[in-house]
Amino acid sequence: NAGVTQTPKFRVLKTGQSMTLLCAQDMNHEYMYWYRQDPGMGLRLIHYSVGEGTTAKGEVPDGYNVSRLKKQNFLLGLESAAPSQTSVYFCASSYVRTGEAFFGQGTRLTVV
Amino acid sequence: GEDVEQSLFLSVREGDSSVINCTYTDSSSTYLYWYKQEPGAGLQLLTYIFSNMDMKQDQRLTVLLNKKDKHLSLRIADTQTGDSAIYFCAEIPTQAAGNKLTFGGGTRVLVKP
Numbered sequence: 001n002a003g004v005t006q007t008p009k010f011r012v013l014k015t016g017q018s019m020t021l022l023c024a025q026d027m028n029h030e031y032m033y034w035y036r037q038d039p040g041m042g043l044r045l046i047h048y049s050v051g052e053g054t055t056a057k058g059e060v061p062d063g064y065n066v067s068r069l070k071k072q073n074f075l076l077g078l079e080s081a082a083p084s085q086t087s088v089y090f091c092a093s094s095y096v097r098t099g100e101a102f103f104g105q106g107t108r109l110t111v112v
Numbered sequence: 113g114e115d116v117e118q119s120l121f122l123s124v125r126e127g128d129s130s131v132i133n134c135t136y137t138d139s140s141s142t143y144l145y146w147y148k149q150e151p152g153a154g155l156q157l158l159t160y161i162f163s164n165m166d167m168k169q170d171q172r173l174t175v176l177l178n179k180k181d182k183h184l185s186l187r188i189a190d191t192q193t194g195d196s197a198i199y200f201c202a203e204i205p206t207q208a209a210g211n212k213l214t215f216g217g218g219t220r221v222l223v224k225p
Contacts, residue, residue, distance in 0.1 A: 004154075031211050042217045043155075043200070050210045058212070090154055099143050099204045099211040103154035 002026050006091050006104035013081045013111045021076040021107050023091030031094045032074040033058075033101070034066060036087040043090070049074055081111045116216035118201060123222045130188040132219045134201035139182055141203040145213070146175065146186045149198045158186070158199075196223045 004025045013019055025032065034046040045058030047066040055066045063085060065077045074093075078085060088108050094101040117135045124130045136144060142163050147155040161168045161175045161184075168175045174187040184201055198218040204211050 033210075033212070040217075043215045045212060048210050048212060056210065092155075094211050096211065098160070099213070100145070100157055100160060101155075101211075101213060102157065103147075105154045106152075 004091055004093055004102050004104040006089075006107050008107060009105065010108050011110070013078075013109065015081060015083060015111060017081050018077070018079050019081065019109075020078075021089055021091075021109075023074045023076070023093075023104060025072055025074075025091075025093040025102070027093060027102065028071070029093035029102075030071075030096050032068065033092045033094070034064070034074065034076045035090045035092065036060065037090060037106075038087050046076065046089075081109075083111045085109065086111045116201060116203060116214050118199075118216040118219045120217070121220050121222070123224060124191050126191060126193055126223055126225050128191055130186075130191045130195065130221060130223075132186045132188075132199050132201075132221065134184040134186075134216050136182050136184060136201065136203045136216075137214070138203060138205040139179060140206040142206070143204060144175075144177065144184050145202045146173075146184075147200040147202060147215075149200065149218070151197075155200065191221075191223050193223050193225060196221060 007022045033048045035043045049055045049068040052071040091104040092101045145160040146158045172189045176185045200218045202213045202215045
């Protein structure tokens with residue numbers, strides 16, 4: 001049972017480049033999330049989804065877009081990467097009733 | 113505002129008990145959670161407590177909840193070097209759509225041999 005899988009694990013981008021981070025979960029969870037983790041800032045929610053075909057903004061959505069075309073997948077896109085987006089990105093999914101969230105292993109992104 | 117607060121750092125000797133404290137914001141939060149993050153890894157759910165409970169024990173872990181003071185603690189008995197990690201408490205405020213978690217800043221626990 002894989003749980004939550006993120007790809008890629010590491011990436012270096014040049015300023016202005018675009019990329020998509022992929023998250024896949026095999027637990028049939030309705031809710032999915034993208035967080036970023038920065039030193040001294042804790043975890044901050046970027047976007048989330050409460051079901052297939054729906055997305056909503058979190059705390060720090062600017063510069064990111066998301067899509068949830070299939071229930072098991074949640075994609076995070078950076079259209080024009082900036083150095084301020086250098087961070088570790090975590091995807092998570094959760095049970096609706098208890099809110100237990102399960103996290104992927106993270107994607108370490110560096111924008112130069 | 114929505115601030116879940118934790119102390120930054122805890123140092124403990126191997127074999128001793130560790131107590132990590134957290135204050136949360138929403139007295140109506142239904143569930144409260146403890147997550148563990150080891151270096152280079154994602155967050156791992158350790159345990160959670162339902163708001164109508166005062167205490168929950170799970171092997172070496174004991175969670176205590178004081179709803180009046182909005183205080184949550186995690187006690188780790190017989191702390192091992194493998195317990196060295198960052199520990200996050202989290203709540204889902206009742207007004208949060210989509211079960212959005214609000215995390216504390218994390219407590220870094222260092223276990224010394």
